[in-house]
Amino acid sequence: MLSIKNLHASIEGTPILKGINLEVKAGEVHAIMGPNGSGKSTLASVLAGREEYEVTQGEVTFKSKDLLDLSPEDRAREGVFLAFQYPVEIPGVSSTNFLRTAVNQVREYRGQDPLDAVKFLTLIKEKMKLVEIDQKLLSRSLNEGFSGGEKKRNEIFQMAMLEPTLSILDETDSGLDIDALRIVSNGVNQLKSDDKATIVVTHYQRLLDYIIPDFVHVLYNGKIVKSGTKELALELEEKGYDWIKEEADKATV
Amino acid sequence: MSKDNQILEEFTSKEYEHGWSVNYEADEAPIGLNEDIIRWISAKKDEPQWLLDWRLKAFRAWEKMTEPEWANVHYPNIDLQKLRYYSAPKQSKKAKNLDEVDPELLQIYERLGISLNEQKRLQGIAVDAVLDSVSVGTTFKETLGKLGIVFCSFSEAVHSHPELIKKYLGSVVPMTDNYYAALNSAVFSDGSFCYIPKGVRCPMELSTYFRINAANTGQFERTLIVADEGSYCSYLEGCTAPQRDENQLHAAVVEIYAAKDAEVKYSTVQNWYPGDKNGKGGIYNFVTKRGICAGDNSKISWTQVETGSAVTWKYPSCILKGDNSIGEFYSVAVTNNYQQADTGTKMIHIGKNTKSRIVSKGISAGHSQNSYRGQVQVMKRAHNARNFSQCDSLLMGSKCGAHTFPYIDIQNSTAKVEHEATTSKIGEDQLFYCNQRGIATEDAVALIVNGYAKEVLNQLPMEFAVEAQKLLALTLEGSVG
Numbered sequence: 001m002l003s004i005k006n007l008h009a010s011i012e013g014t015p016i017l018k019g020i021n022l023e024v025k026a027g028e029v030h031a032i033m034g035p036n037g038s039g040k041s042t043l044a045s046v047l048a049g050r051e052e053y054e055v056t057q058g059e060v061t062f063k064s065k066d067l068l069d070l071s072p073e074d075r076a077r078e079g080v081f082l083a084f085q086y087p088v089e090i091p092g093v094s095s096t097n098f099l100r101t102a103v104n105q106v107r108e109y110r111g112q113d114p115l116d117a118v119k120f121l122t123l124i125k126e127k128m129k130l131v132e133i134d135q136k137l138l139s140r141s142l143n144e145g146f147s148g149g150e151k152k153r154n155e156i157f158q159m160a161m162l163e164p165t166l167s168i169l170d171e172t173d174s175g176l177d178i179d180a181l182r183i184v185s186n187g188v189n190q191l192k193s194d195d196k197a198t199i200v201v202t203h204y205q206r207l208l209d210y211i212i213p214d215f216v217h218v219l220y221n222g223k224i225v226k227s228g229t230k231e232l233a234l235e236l237e238e239k240g241y242d243w244i245k246e247e248a249d250k251a252t253v
Numbered sequence: 254m255s256k257d258n259q260i261l262e263e264f265t266s267k268e269y270e271h272g273w274s275v276n277y278e279a280d281e282a283p284i285g286l287n288e289d290i291i292r293w294i295s296a297k298k299d300e301p302q303w304l305l306d307w308r309l310k311a312f313r314a315w316e317k318m319t320e321p322e323w324a325n326v327h328y329p330n331i332d333l334q335k336l337r338y339y340s341a342p343k344q345s346k347k348a349k350n351l352d353e354v355d356p357e358l359l360q361i362y363e364r365l366g367i368s369l370n371e372q373k374r375l376q377g378i379a380v381d382a383v384l385d386s387v388s389v390g391t392t393f394k395e396t397l398g399k400l401g402i403v404f405c406s407f408s409e410a411v412h413s414h415p416e417l418i419k420k421y422l423g424s425v426v427p428m429t430d431n432y433y434a435a436l437n438s439a440v441f442s443d444g445s446f447c448y449i450p451k452g453v454r455c456p457m458e459l460s461t462y463f464r465i466n467a468a469n470t471g472q473f474e475r476t477l478i479v480a481d482e483g484s485y486c487s488y489l490e491g492c493t494a495p496q497r498d499e500n501q502l503h504a505a506v507v508e509i510y511a512a513k514d515a516e517v518k519y520s521t522v523q524n525w526y527p528g529d530k531n532g533k534g535g536i537y538n539f540v541t542k543r544g545i546c547a548g549d550n551s552k553i554s555w556t557q558v559e560t561g562s563a564v565t566w567k568y569p570s571c572i573l574k575g576d577n578s579i580g581e582f583y584s585v586a587v588t589n590n591y592q593q594a595d596t597g598t599k600m601i602h603i604g605k606n607t608k609s610r611i612v613s614k615g616i617s618a619g620h621s622q623n624s625y626r627g628q629v630q631v632m633k634r635a636h637n638a639r640n641f642s643q644c645d646s647l648l649m650g651s652k653c654g655a656h657t658f659p660y661i662d663i664q665n666s667t668a669k670v671e672h673e674a675t676t677s678k679i680g681e682d683q684l685f686y687c688n689q690r691g692i693a694t695e696d697a698v699a700l701i702v703n704g705y706a707k708e709v710l711n712q713l714p715m716e717f718a719v720e721a722q723k724l725l726a727l728t729l730e731g732s733v734g
């Protein structure tokens with residue numbers, strides 16, 4: 001479904017991604033871990049099409065299309081969803097209104113009729129249950145004054161509404177309390193299916209107790225320096241990153 | 254569901270959509286400005302002598318005045334002698350009611366989306382349609398008449414209700430108030446007149462739609478709204494003009510009088526032609542709007558959405574004379590390309606316990622300049638006066654400017670005046686967030702801007718709010734990315 005080959009990207013002339021290779025197949029869950037500043041969010045942003053990042057080398061195909069060739073909105077409409085590490089506030093625009101615009105633009109792209117108010121509300125009600133989000137939150141301005149956890153939960157709610165094929169969750173677990181972590185993870189698991197894939201960026205093993213990854217990758221200094229199965233996450237939890245850094249640094253010398 | 258989405262669904266076109274003009278035979282004054290022209294206009298309207306004298310007095314005062322230069326706007330000098338001061342579509346005979354109005358003229362309004370046909374009109378809005386210098390017709394006159402409400406063209410009111418006109422004309426904006434008000438007093442052509450009698454709550458929105466069609470003609474309307482004791486009305490004004498390369502002058506005067514316990518809500522969506530992308534053409538909009546809360550417990554509320562005009566110079570104000578009276582000003586002013594707007598309000602607290610509230614939202618894009626200028630004045634006698642002002646500016650791109658000029662003058666120590674101001678840039682982060690959810694950039698801008706202006710848009714009657722949101726989106730098209 002997603003194939004990243006030798007991806008290099010820089011921001012304001014500073015190279016951040018230095019040759020990423022990653023294959024994600026339908027039905028799979030990939031976890032990306034790695035120390036702060038290693039480029040995890042950058043990778044997510046580049047996949048989503050953020051313009052500040054310049055792709056200097058490499059290619060990315062998504063459902064056999066050249067992903068890098070598509071505008072950010074078309075990537076979203078094709079089914080790429082990014083749950084932001086830091087969700088953005090939009091004053092004066094209710095979540096409901098925002099989502100209705102988004103859902104209908106995505107539907108239009110996919111050749112579906114727009115949802116009328118009644119159908120839209122039914123959909124909202126159904127998806128709200130998935131992440132146990134409070135209706136009151138949805139009538140407030142998008143993310144404005146939301147607590148950290150509410151913002152994260154709202155991201156997963158949006159994901160449920162938009163039904164993406166590839167979901168990238170950037171540290172969705174940070175800021176969630178223990179119950180919310182379970183609820184949000186359950187939501188993500190229920191949305192999983194054989195024709196969908198998920199990339200979860202996280203620092204903590206505990207999320208992976210709920211969302212069980214098929215593969216775990218370690219990103220360090222703009223490269224994937226180690227890949228493994230879910231046991232790798234446990235090992236990292238125990239030993240930290242130093243041994244991986246050492247290995248990687250040795251390899252580059 | 255939401256107003257925003259209706260807009261997004263509706264909005265497709267890119268150009269100023271009311272830029273067309275129609276050729277009709279016109280009854281025109283000769284070009285130029287002098288006493289004879291004023292006599293000509295007055296005679297054309299068959300005015301009584303007192304009104305002609307009033308005009309001439311204003312003209313003589315105006316001749317001694319000079320154009321104000323303090324506003325933060327720049328434009329070449331307007332040669333007032335090269336303008337025409339009266340142009341009216343020729344009608345075979347004077348129409349007594351809408352059925353007699355030339356269908357071609359009615360079509361102009363149909364094309365603007367304003368049906369003057371009462372059956373087709375949405376219930377709840379009465380319209381006075383002003384084309385160039387004259388009113389071509391007013392709807393729902395009879396329905397309103399039963400309640401004693403007078404809603405007709407200004408010219409008609411001069412004949413049907415001379416005592417009211419005589420009493421209130423110039424009572425809020427004196428003829429010598431300022432350069433453009435004096436000019437308007439001398440040459441004003443037509444406009445709307447409303448009178449709401451004691452204790453009557455006007456059951457429908459009263460609205461006037463101004464359309465400039467003729468070239469090289471100044472438009473000088475005069476609107477007078479009088480709300481008698483304990484009455485209420487909501488008045489709306491809309492306007493458009495053809496797309497022309499020359500600049501056109503629009504210098505209107507609006508006066509509102511609120512007696513004891515009366516309330517007037519005045520809303521306008523201003524969409525005069527703003528000029529093209531390079532700043533060529535467009536309307537010069539130099540307008541004086543003022544209301545007086547003359548009686549105790551009265552209230553006047555101004556809501557404006559300013560999207561058009563090349564240059565705007567406009568400060569709807571409230572004189573809070575009655576005790577416990579309230580003045581409000583809600584404004585969204587959008588400028589794009591080379592537009593310039595200097596707009597704001599004046600709240601003059603005279604009575605005790607008077608309150609005012611100012612919410613101004615400026616949005617600047619392109620190379621435009623957007624200034625808020627507001628004055629809050631608390632006079633000696635105004636014990637416990639309260640003012641709250643919120644002035645926000647939103648910038649799109651780096652070539653535009655936003656400026657805030659608040660003036661505060663307090664002569665009573667019990668006054669409480671609060672002023673808050675913010676300036677923000679439309680964030681790349683916000684746009685990207687919208688894009689990532691599948692929303693196209695132009696629609697994202699519309700969404701963000703409408704959210705930003707929500708507090709003001711919420712003040713508008715529903716039908717107008719939809720129109721206003723659509724306009725905001727249209728005005729800002731192409732300003733990002």
Ligand SMILES: Nc1ncnc2c1ncn2[C@@H]1O[C@H](COP(=O)(O)OP(=O)(O)OP(=O)(O)O)[C@@H](O)[C@H]1O
Nearest residue numbers: 011012014016034035036037038039040041042043
């Ligand atoms: N405008 C910029 N100019 C230079 N460097 C930048 C710029 N923006 C981001 N960076 C750097 O890019 C690197 C990668 O950042 P990124 O946000 O992708 O890290 P991350 O792996 O997501 O970290 P975290 O775990 O803390 O979320 C960081 O070192 C960051 O400082």
Ligand SMILES: [Mg+2]
Nearest residue numbers: 040041042085
């Ligand atoms: Mg990150």
